[in-house]
Amino acid sequence: NAGVMQNPRHLVRRRGQEARLRCSPMKGHSHVYWYRQLPEEGLKFMVYLQKENIIDESGMPKERFSAEFPKEGPSILRIQQVVRGDSAAYFCASSPSRLNSGNTIYFGEGSWLTVV
């Protein structure tokens, strides 16, 4: 039973390039969450999506960042025109349904973005 799969695990981008991070949720899970962890800091919520819908994007920076979870395929976190401050670990998590039904969320191994 595969867990949450993220790729790439490590990504290096030059300033101004685009970064695309992909997340395949656990089988049967239709809810996806993205978190960011800056070096030596805690995990910060970015966005919560269900299939084809953004439910909560209160943690997403207003510019350059976007996320989607299409009907088919993985969830994508897209960072345009990356800057050095975007260097961080980006974690995806998934759950089978809403948290208010007693579920919890399961994390992937993360994607480490380095901007040079």
Add this chain to the structure above:
Amino acid sequence: DAKTTQPNSMESNEEEPVHLPCNHSTISGTDYIHWYRQLPSQGPEYVIHGLTSNVNNRMASLAIAEDRKSSTLILHRATLRDAAVYYCITSTNFGNEKLTFGTGTRLTIIP
């Protein structure tokens, strides 16, 4: 989400039980309590979660106070692989559908 308070760090000897405390005095009656841990350079790992009754699984036990204002994660026999940052989080049952991570407790295991 109810705010949680955890000690910044704890130490424990290898092969001994570890009790990691968490205070959540503003928890509501329908909020769940979740515990995760994060090893260096890895994603957060689910440990256990519960609502009112104590919970056990292969990794740990969760003891929830009768008034639910606090809980304790119990590792029955610590190993070096249990050295990690442990996060206690509450999730509200209505609205706000995300888990908000605090700073957690950094657990050091002494060989």
